[in-house]
Each structure stands twice: as C-alpha cells, then as structure tokens.
Amino acid sequence: MTLEKKDSGNSIRKMEFKNQTVFFKSSEHMSELEDESIDVVITSPPYNRGKTYSSDNGEIHDDKMEDAEYYSFLTTIWSECYRVAKKSAVFFLNIGDSAGDQGKSEKVAKSAENASWKRIQDIIWVKSFLGKGHYTPSGGNRRLNNLWEHIFLFAKKTKEYKIDPKAIGIPYTDKSNIGRYSDTDLRDPGNVWLIPYTKTTGASVKKGHEAPFPIGLPYKCIKMVPSAKTVLDPFGGTCSTLAACLKLGVKGYAYEKYPRVEVIKSRILEGKNFHEIEENLIPHLELSLNLINNLLSDTSIIIPVIKSKAEFNNFQILNEVLNNLNIDNSFKKRLEKRINHFRESLNKKKEQEIKFRQIKLDFES
Template sequence: MSGIEIKCGDAISLLKELPDSSINLIVADPPYNLGKDYGNNHDLKGFDDYLEFTRQWTSEAKRVLKDDGSMYVFMGVRFISYLYDILDREQELFFNSWVVWHYTQGLGKTKGFSPRHDDILVFNKTKNFKFNLDDVRVPQKYYRARNNMRGANPGDVWKFSHVHYSNPNRQNHPTQKPEGLIERMILASSDRGDTVLDPFSGSGTTLRVCQQLGRKGVGFELNPEYVEMTKARLSEPFNGFDSVDPRMERVPNDLRKPEIRDEYLANHINWFLKNHENAIDVFTKAVKEKYGVLLEAKGESKSKQDELF
C-alpha cells in the first residue's frame, strides 16, 4: 500500500490539515444530499446547510490544490447548478469541462424519463493546467492518413457501465464508481508520482486506481467500515480495472494496407488496454473477424497467408 493513505474522519477537518498547494489532482464524489444511507450517516442536509457544506469543502480544496492542478467533482442534478456557481463565481476557479457519464442501466420510471447519466464538473486552479491527451485518447472509428493513429480526444460524454452487483470487484457501498471512469481522470490530469486526493473516498475506487497507475493517493472517509473495506480492497491482486470505455475495444475501419495495419495493431493494446486485460479478448476477436489477422501475446499482428489486402 506504498504511497496510498486512507484517513478516517470528516472531510473538511482533514482538508484543513493539508498544506497549501500540496495536491496535484482532486477527484471528489461528495454526497448528493438525496437521502442515501452510508452506514453511519445519512445523506440528508437542509438545502442551505448543504450549500454551506459545499462552500466549505471546495474552499479548502482550492487552497490545497497546486497551481497546475485540476478538480473533478461528481454531482446529482438537484445541486449541479449550485455547485457550478460556487466553483465558478465564489471560488473563482477556471471552468474546464462539464462531463456527462452515460450508463445504460439505472433507475426505471413509469412517468417521466429514466435517468441514465451523472454529471462531473471539471475545474482548474489556474489557466496553466496539466492535461495529458495522449494518455486518454480513444481509437478512431475510421482510419484516415490525416488522423492521429494514436487516437482521438474522448470528448465530454463518457460511457462506462455501472459496477454491477455480480462483478467480483463490487463493494458494499451504495454509490461505487467504475475504475475505468476514475482511470481517465487520473491519466488526463496527473503524472506518475503526483498526489491525488479523494476527500470522500467511499469504496476506495480512486485509491485503487492510484495504486495501479503509480500515483500517491490520499483518501478521507467518514465511515470506519468503509476505511477497513478500502484497506482490504487495496490488498487484493490486480487483474485489470473493472470497467472500460467500449470504444477502447473497437478496431478502426479501413486499415487495409498491411504495413499501416500491422503498425497500428502492434500498439493498440499498449495504448488503450494496458490496464484492461479482461477486454483484450474482445479486441483480438474483433481484429480476426474484421481483418483475418491473429494477434500474438505482445499485441503484434500476424497476417494469414491468404491475406486479401
């Protein structure tokens, strides 16, 4: 668990113990104030009390963030506009992106439209922020010479499945986030050795991802049972993150020239599926079906003798 630290206590109090400008990236999934039961506390404050709570923790978060740092904050629909206003006008952070996390399964409604997304606000401490585009690119749908073989910007709509209850990595927590979702944030907005803070650690997803990506992780969690659960999770062997953007598994069309196709296929797994071993089979089968090419263990391609292209 080297470089990973989980502390039990109130987020605002623990934030006040951190030095100024000591954190490279903050990934925050605060309670949405919807009445969910988190074991030793219920997520239900008065409206004004919740806004004051948001002001206090975001003020401390801004203080501890480094000048080139970023903050990703999950929020439900009821308070998302207020959160934006607090981060933008009151904390005077710099707006970066409004990310929509789209998922295919969720609460069903018979009157009204069923919700199928969560919102994530991305703000920066200054205009000089860190962003590693090459680390979060997604494969192109069509290969063209003018396109970057390394892939495209993933955009601000992210599709990741929930961590289903049948998933072996599912924790006993009501709002567990997919590891692939957090992976993209950490790869985009921090470097190896950087310090990532999750002030509402919950099931420990951010710390688990930091552990595998070579980041220092600091987590705060109010519920001591979740702290112990996180410690147990961090001690488990790693077999790949529990979720992946389905675009990472796709094979670009029109890779007809063997020399271009072989160069691309030799790199795809390292570029897009490095931490997603459970998705490699899907990709290799798609390659064989589309191009009649067999991929060797290291991601190199081997064309059939009757290759048509």
C-alpha cells in the same frame, strides 16, 4: 503493509495502505495536507437525498441537510481542496441528477465556483448503454431513467493547468488520419465516456457503501493529467479513487468520516488487478455493417486484393470490428493476410521513394 493510527478511544483515525493514505475524519479541515501539495482532486460528494451511512464504530449519518446548509458545506470543502491544490491542479467533480431532482448537479458545480474553482468543461459519463452497465430505475411512469452523470472539470488557474486527452485516446478508425492529424494511432476520446457501472452487491452494500463510481472513472481522469503525482478525494467512500492511484503508481489521499475499514482495503486492492476496458459507443457502425455485409454476402467468401489506400483503411476498420467481436476464424486470418501484404507493399514503396530521393540528392551535390 498497513499502518493504522488510533486515537485515545481506540478508533482508527488514519490508515496507510499500499502507499495510499486515508484520514477517517471530515474533509472540512484538511490540516494534514500542506498548501499547494495536490495535483488532482477527484470526488463524488454525497447527493443529500436521505441515504443513511454507518461506520465500523456504529456511527450513523443521515445524508439529508437543508439545501442552504448542504451547498454551504460543499463550498467549505471545495475551498479546502482549493487551498491544498497546486496552481496547476485540476478538479474532477462527479455528480448526477436523479429523475425527480433535476438541477442539483448545476448547483453543486456552482458551489465549486463559489470556492474560486474555474469551470473548464462538462464530461458526460454514460453509465449504461445498449444493455452494458447499470443504473437505478427511478423514472416510473412520469420520467425516463437517467443513464448518465456529469463529471465537471475545473482548474485552479486557467493558465497553469494541462491535460493530455491522447493519454486516454482511442485508435483512429480511419487510419488515413494518422500523420494528417496526429503522429500516433490515437485521437482525443471526446467528452462522452462510456464506463459501465456495476452496482456493488453483498456485504459492502449492507454496510452502507455503494461505490459512487467504478475504478475506471478516476483511472481515466488521473491518467489524463501529465503532472499527476498526488491525488485527493475529499469524499473517499470505499476509496475507488485510491484504487486507481494504486494502479497508476501515484500517491493518493482520501477523507472518509464514516469508514468501513475492511471494505476500503478490499476496494483499494482491486486497483492492483484493474484493467481498463475500452468501450467505444458505436464507432462507424453503419460503415462497418456495410463492409461486413458486402464481404460476407459472397458465398465463396473470397477476400479481394487490396488495390488502394481507401480499401486498405476500410479493411483495417473491418479487422478492428472483428477483433472487438472476438471473431477469430479463417475469414479473419485471410483478411489479416491481405492487410499485411498491402502494408508490406506500402513500406517497400516508401523505401524506394527514400532511396530515390537520396540518389537524387547525391547526384545534385
């Protein structure tokens, strides 16, 4: 159900859509939100590079202020975000440097610190790698193209916030680490995230909206915060953040002064069918290639019997690589059979050890 509230001029000022709320106004004064009501803030502010935006009402905004005015404007909004944020809240701020405008991201991060936010960490968002993803060519013959952007992580109170990296964890490649470093087959994904960026095309671009980040970016940020129930994006744009909120079943709020309502609805609905794609850069590439070469170089392609845990771990790595490559042939089936056989033998050995310990305890008692 869509609930749209209009002002006296018949302009839509607020929209409730799929349990997500969009306020069509500037976020400089977020009077609609109570103090300490938001768990997570996620946004990508306008980069102030002279880009023109237009709304359904024909309003035109030229994204170009004097630097001092721009950073003061951001600090005002970050201060409002600070006001509505709970003491345990975190703030993910996405900003990138253009090839010809290096250093702007650091100044934007500083504007958040000027609003009392405490900087915790810099996450690197890799937009394009080895042909995956998109970036805007801008280097020319003087600079290399930028393939990544910052996601600055801030906290309102450094002793109050919590994140759970394993909520977005990736499987251990070396399975022997399970039990040694973790109780599950997941490890901290680190602060370099490959989330391929696909440039929005068609009507949404013509209407002045290019999604500043893919849905996967706010999805990952929100998922990492165990207390996340309310999320705010003060620069909503096409509302990718609310699409992620829809997918995760949390309440999202966004502010967008120059809205394209149908574009926003369409983007939010994309969250319903969003599926996260795991993109590991090149985990254990050399080891994987050596294993493949050694095993497949034998013309008979006989898979040897697994005799040790080290071999077992290596075979699991190989099987994971073949899964990622979508290889499903007779070789892979026989490989899985070897892995399962050794796993069964390990389980039987563990059961025997448990029985032996129990017998020993019974005897001693």
